Amino acid sequence: MISNYRLSNPLSPFMPLKRHHALVVQIAKRDVMGRYRGSFIGLLWSFLNPLFMLAIYTFVFSVIFHSRWVGQTSGHFDFAVILFAGLNINAFYSECANRAPTLIIENTNFVKKVVFPLETLGWSILGSALFHLLVSTIVLLAFSLFVRGSVPLTIVLFPVVVLAFLPVMVGTIWLLASLGVFLRDLKQAIGVITTAMLFLAPVFYPITNIPGQLRYWMYLNPLTEIVIASRDVLVWDRMPNWTALILYTAVGMCFAWASFAWFQRSRRGFADVL
Known part of the structure; x- marks a missing residue:
């Protein structure tokens, strides 16, 4: 039985979260705990991993390359703070996008259970990724406090x-999860695409470094606006571009709705393929 959602409702992509929030939390929690099960220090790795990466970025870019962010007054370690703010967003997106193509394939047992709401799986891996984003952001703010002596109020x-x-994220998950059932090579392609998206977003450089006409094309990358807005509130202590953020949300809602509708239509063939 496929869960009945009114696809004419623009908020239908969020209905699974409302109806099955307890199940979403349970699966997300199991996913996080399962990732570190069997390791000696367990969940502590979720804090140590971003801490180690931040230390590496600080050493490479600040100590070896002496990198500075063009157009901003930066201290010795400021570049690492600026860089890490963008990398956290990329890591958040990449975690979901890289896992999505095999989401249904790895949960074939749920496909065959007629009472299980498959649409909750997308929200669950998003919840797991949100946990890691939260931990990485805490590490970033703690490092920023150590380096600068304060954190922006705009955090x-x-x-x-x-x-x-979130609408772009969950829409990406549903789209790739459904396509991944029918296109098994998608997982390999997504790894290349997410790497390209990292370098085609203003993570390692400011958007102002891109020539005027090419700069507009950068905004086709879904990471671009969020990376800029994240730096505004986490690093620069300034308001994000509200007009751009509202427009981004509106487009994201349309994308999430279209992806959810596609997922609901295509899921009828999952059992036959799997």
Whole structure:
């Protein structure tokens, strides 16, 4: 039995989260705990991993390359803070996008259970990725406090930026999860695409470094606006571009709705292929 959702409702992509929130939390929690099960220090790795990566970025870019962010006054370690703010967003997106193509394939047992709401799986891996984003952001703010002696007051707006990103994220998961059932090579292609998206977003450089006409094309990358907005509130202590963020959210909602509709239509063939 396929869960009945009114696809004419623009909020239908969020109905699975409302109906099955307890199940979403349970699966997300199991996913996080399962990732570190059997390791000596367990969940502590979720804090150590971003801490180690931040230390490496700081050493390579600040100590070896002496990198500075063009157009901003930067201290010795400021570049690492700026870089890490963008890399966290990329890591958040890549974790979901790289896992999505095999999401249904790895949960074939759920496909064959007629009472299980498959649409909750997308929200669950998104919840797992949100946990890792939260941990990485805490590490970033702690390092920023150590380096700069303070953190921006605008950090309270970071959840708003993440909320604007969620429709694009969950839409990507549903689209890739459904396509991955029929196109088994998709997982390999997504790895290349997410790497390309990292370098085609203003993660390692400011958007102003891109020539005027090419700069507009950069905004076709779904990471671009969120990376810029995240830096605004986490690093630069300034308001994000609200007009751009609202437009981004609106486009993301349309994308999430279209992906959810496709997922609901295509899931009828999952059992036959698997």
